[in-house]
Amino acid sequence: xxxxxxxxxxxxxxxxxxxxxxxxxxxxxxxxxxxxxxxxxxxxxxxxxxxxxxxxxxxxxxxxxxxxxxxxxxxxxxxxxxxxxxxxxxxxxxxxxxxxxxxxxxxx
Amino acid sequence: xxxxxxxxxxxxxxxxxxxxxxxxxxxxxxxxxxxxxxxxxxxxxxxxxxxxxxxxxxxxxxxxxxxxxxxxxxxxxxxxxxxxxxxxxxxxxxxxxxxxxxxxxxxxxxxxxxxxx
Numbered sequence: 001x002x003x004x005x006x007x008x009x010x011x012x013x014x015x016x017x018x019x020x021x022x023x024x025x026x027x028x029x030x031x032x033x034x035x036x037x038x039x040x041x042x043x044x045x046x047x048x049x050x051x052x053x054x055x056x057x058x059x060x061x062x063x064x065x066x067x068x069x070x071x072x073x074x075x076x077x078x079x080x081x082x083x084x085x086x087x088x089x090x091x092x093x094x095x096x097x098x099x100x101x102x103x104x105x106x107x108x
Numbered sequence: 109x110x111x112x113x114x115x116x117x118x119x120x121x122x123x124x125x126x127x128x129x130x131x132x133x134x135x136x137x138x139x140x141x142x143x144x145x146x147x148x149x150x151x152x153x154x155x156x157x158x159x160x161x162x163x164x165x166x167x168x169x170x171x172x173x174x175x176x177x178x179x180x181x182x183x184x185x186x187x188x189x190x191x192x193x194x195x196x197x198x199x200x201x202x203x204x205x206x207x208x209x210x211x212x213x214x215x216x217x218x219x220x221x222x223x224x225x
Binding site: 042044045049086090094095097098100101102 | 143145152153154155158167169170201203206208209210211212213215216217218
C-alpha cells in the first residue's frame with residue numbers, strides 16, 4: 001500500500017510563514033486532506049480538495065499540490081497554530097484511506 | 109449542528125472484545141459514511157475502516173480484517189474490535205466522511221480503550 005511521508009517536526013517564528021509537506025505516490029491521483037490536532041483534542045479538518053477550507057478555518061491556511069507532494073501553508077502563524085498536523089488521502093492500492101505520520105509544528 | 113458523540117472509556121483484558129458507539133445528530137445519517145480512526149498513545153492517526161450510513165456497506169483496513177466489525181443502527185455507528193492486545197490501547201475516533209473522499213469533516217470526541225491485564 002502507499003504511504004504518506006511528513007517531516008516529524010517543523011518550527012516557525014511567530015507571525016512568519018511555514019509550509020508543511022506530505023509526500024506519496026497516491027497524491028498524483030488524489031487530493032490530500034489536512035488536519036490540525038491540538039493536545040488532548042480530536043483532529044480538525046483545516047483543508048481539503050483543491051485548497052478548500054471548511055467554515056471557520058482562517059484564510060491563513062492554504063494548500064497546494066505538485067506531483068507527489070501536497071503542502072499546507074500557514075501565513076502569519078499564530079501561537080494557537082502550534083499543533084500536530086496530519087495529511088491523508090485516498091489510495092487505490094491496499095487500504096482506501098491513508099494518513100501521514102504527522103508533523104509537530106512549534107511556534108517560536 | 110452536526111455532532112458525533114461517542115461512548116465512554118473502556119478498560120479491557122487481553123483477548124476480550126470492545127464495542128464503541130458513535131451517535132450522530134444534526135444531519136441526515138444515511139447521506140454520509142462514518143470512518144473509524146484510532147491513535148495509540150503518542151502516535152499518529154490510523155484509519156481502521158468505514159461504513160456507509162446509507163446501506164451499511166463496509167471496508168476495513170487490511171491489518172484489522174477479521175478482528176473488526178462496523179455496524180449502524182438508526183443514527184448510531186458501532187465499532188467492535190475482538191481479540192484485543194496491548195497494541196490496541198488507543199483513543200478511538202469516529203469521523204464523518206465527505207462523499208467518496210478521505211476528508212473527514214466532523215469527529216467524535218474520542219473513546220479511550222485501554223487493554224491491560
